[in-house]
Amino acid sequence: MLKIRLLTIVMLALVRVSAQDYKAEYEEIKAATKIRLWFHESDNFVWASGLNAAQTRPCVRAAEKAFSIWKEVSGTATWREMWGRTKCLVLVGKNKSQYRKLLRWYEKKHDPYPGFIQAATPNxxxxxxxxxxxxxxxxxxxxxxxxxxxxxxxxGHLCVWRFRWNQYFVPPWLEEGMGLYLEARTFNRTRCYCFGGSYGDASGSSEKLFDIAWSKWKETVRQMVRKRSDKQMKTILRLRHNQIGGPEAGKSWSVIDFMIKKDKKAFTRFMRQLKSYWPQKGGPSPAFTPEKQKAQERALKDGFDWTFDQLDAEWRAWAKKGMKKIE
Structure with a gap:
């Protein structure tokens, strides 16, 4: 496995994209959209922003810090292991009009999948x-x-999707939980509410958790545990995006935090096995299937030697004790 990983890195290095190529891409975007854009190449990302440099640099720092945390958690050595031959492109609009223009350029240039523009535009x-x-x-x-x-x-979303280059949907609890986890690790609070705001929060609770310190998140989750009002993981792993509200998102990031604190290598093994077991017949689909449940159960068993009932029990015991570092 290590030899394959090293060979992949070497092969990608041979087709390395230069700074001039990124600058040419930027000029193409600028010409196609007629937007005055700020260009920047950071360590792991390439930026084309309708905002000025001072407004965009905090985003650059946040993305870089989040990715560095992911590397530490997952053992990722370089951005090429995650993004491929080119750094991740970040397109920032000043407003909705610029956002739509950037989306249209991207779809015309890269044609990612049928329905991309319809899916992206409302968000x-x-x-x-x-x-x-x-x-x-x-x-x-x-x-x-x-x-x-x-x-x-x-x-966070892109990392769980791209890990091991499996392009199929991952469980929404893991996708949203990792987004919140990296956001909270980066800032010690969260303000992004796409677990509810972008998908439609069926529980109606996302607004209360839009801007919240991580310490308050933890206390909110601890209260759920004390009252036993949290959903079991066997229920959460079946939920679609629009069924994940604040309580489900809170438990999801907390379970991820616990798994990483318990054993980073076991968590990475869980992720790797999940990508291996995830059903690919019929193409990508967000719909829940029994095969997806089985894939998660097998991966958890391989990673931690737990069932989801055992994960719930271990996580609840940890949460009741204050969600502290595990020695």
């Missing part, structure tokens, strides 16, 4: 994991101060 931020890896966001209706949180959150 305020949107990640895309295949072909040219990218995410999109704009400064309306949210204020500019929220965008760095969005950037860290979207990095």
């Amino acid at each position: 305020n931020y949107f990640p895309n994991q295949n072909k040219r890896v990218a995410f999109f966001m704009h400064a309306r209706p949210l204020d500019i101060k929220t965008l760095p949180y969005v950037a860290a959150h979207e990095v």
